[in-house]
Amino acid sequence: MKDIFALLKQGSKASLTASIVNFFIAGLKGVAFLFTANVAMFAEMMHSLGDAINQFFVFIGSSLSKKPPTKRFPFGFGRLVNLVCVFAVVVVGILAYETVKEGIHHIVEPLPGTADTSMLLINIGVLGAAAILEGYVLYKAGKELLGQAGQPQDGLKPLTLSFKHMDRAKPATKLVFLEDTVATSGALLAILAILVGRFTGFAQAEGIASVIIGLMMFYIVYKVFMENAAGVLGESDPYMEQRVAQIVLRHEEITDIQKLFVLKEGDNLHVEIVAETDPDITVEHANEIRDEIEALILEQSHVTDVNTEFEVDDGRRAWPETQEQMDRRSKRSKKSKEE
CATH class of the missing domain: 1.20.1510.10 (Cation efflux protein transmembrane domain)
Structure with missing residues (x-):
């Protein structure tokens, strides 16, 4: 009772x-x-x-x-x-x-x-x-x-x-x-x-x-x-998907997103992410990145759980680049040419 x-x-x-x-x-x-x-x-x-x-x-x-x-x-x-x-x-x-x-x-x-x-x-x-x-x-x-x-x-x-x-x-x-x-x-x-x-x-x-x-x-x-x-x-939430994508791609060591969906579970939102990153990072560092990203996503309204996985960057673009990512890539390219 x-x-x-x-x-x-x-x-x-x-x-x-x-x-x-x-x-x-x-x-x-x-x-x-x-x-x-x-x-x-x-x-x-x-x-x-x-x-x-x-x-x-x-x-x-x-x-x-x-x-x-x-x-x-x-x-x-x-x-x-x-x-x-x-x-x-x-x-x-x-x-x-x-x-x-x-x-x-x-x-x-x-x-x-x-x-x-x-x-x-x-x-x-x-x-x-x-x-x-x-x-x-x-x-x-x-x-x-x-x-x-x-x-x-x-x-x-x-x-x-x-x-x-x-x-x-x-x-x-x-x-x-x-x-x-x-x-x-x-x-x-x-x-x-x-x-x-x-x-x-x-x-x-x-x-x-x-x-x-x-x-x-x-x-x-x-x-x-x-x-x-x-x-x-089981309905997706396109608005929150875009918001979560911005959070994920804002991280400097995330190069792309293979899969991302936000599923409505009544009042709550369930987030699934498969992101791409550099193949040279260690497992320990990958876990740190995961914790940072998931902490930010869990601060969003109605989000109750996040499942994040990482794949090695395959060099093919699956998710549209953000302006921030394009700026970072441009800076890296400029720096590389100077060196």
């Missing part, structure tokens, strides 16, 4: 917070829907419930993914968070379908509007509170996302700059940020639809809002499924 609690403590706090907030919001919207029978409120309730379930699954998956490697699973359980997300979005997909279906039904057969001001205030009040709470979670998720991407987090950057750096975030943080972006905008859209329906008499507005919210949910299903399916299969 202690082991389970220890793993849960390592789970994604952003996912747990978002799940609790969304369960609370779904309850508020459910009560409001029972009193008002408002279809836009129903769509929002389903959206919040789907987000809460999805984020709770992600929290559990991110916790269990921190389980240390075993003899049977030597690379650990990092991809478990991707597998859990793939199954979780099935639930959200079902809820999205029901939301779109309900919206279409109310476009074809709109409910008559009501002049009851108290019903209007209930709907606007609940959706307004939901938008504020969802916006708070979105801001916190944006800050966490920028922190993982190594970007500044001040001011409104968590709400603006985060979209540019989503690819550098952990899967759980990215999911929370995407879902709460849709949740916040969905609550505001539902408020707009209710006001349009009330003051213009356009009864189909709420049904249209429900369809739009459902389609946004489908987008999250698609986005989350595709990214986590790739994670389950």
Whole structure:
């Protein structure tokens, strides 16, 4: 039992917070829907419930993914968070379908509007509170996302700059940020639809809002499924591969890279390198070079393990030279000519 609690403590706090907030919001919207029978409120309730379930699954998956490697699973359980997300979005997909279906039904057969001001205030009040709470979670998720991407987090950057750096975030943080972006905008859209329906008499507005919210949910299903399916299969990280290559080639005694890949293992990155070096160096010195390079790579965000091997320089270029390497080669050539 202690082991389970220890793993849960390592789970994604952003996912747990978002799940609790969304369960609370779904309850508020459910009560409001029972009193008002408002279809836009129903769509929002389903959206919040789907987000809460999805984020709770992600929290559990991110916790269990921190389980240390075993003899049977030597690379650990990092991809478990991707597998859990793939199954979780099935639930959200079902809820999205029901939301779109309900919206279409109310476009074809709109409910008559009501002049009851108290019903209007209930709907606007609940959706307004939901938008504020969802916006708070979105801001916190944006800050966490920028922190993982190594970007500044001040001011409104968590709400603006985060979209540019989503690819550098952990899967759980990215999911929370995407879902709460849709949740916040969905609550505001539902408020707009209710006001349009009330003051213009356009009864189909709420049904249209429900369809739009459902389609946004489908987008999250698609986005989350595709990214986590790739994670389950074993996806490379091209951005980190280039960064690691720069670190390796910056070392004066590394002449080339034969092979390099960075594999995503859930929240973690696994690095494999085969580098070329001078054939005259000793084994002891090669180990020193390996330790220096691996220490620098392990300082990079999300990198948990590095496996480095050396081969003798074969004289053929396998990896593009860096500017630093070209400068070093030019200096050596110039010095050789002078001698």
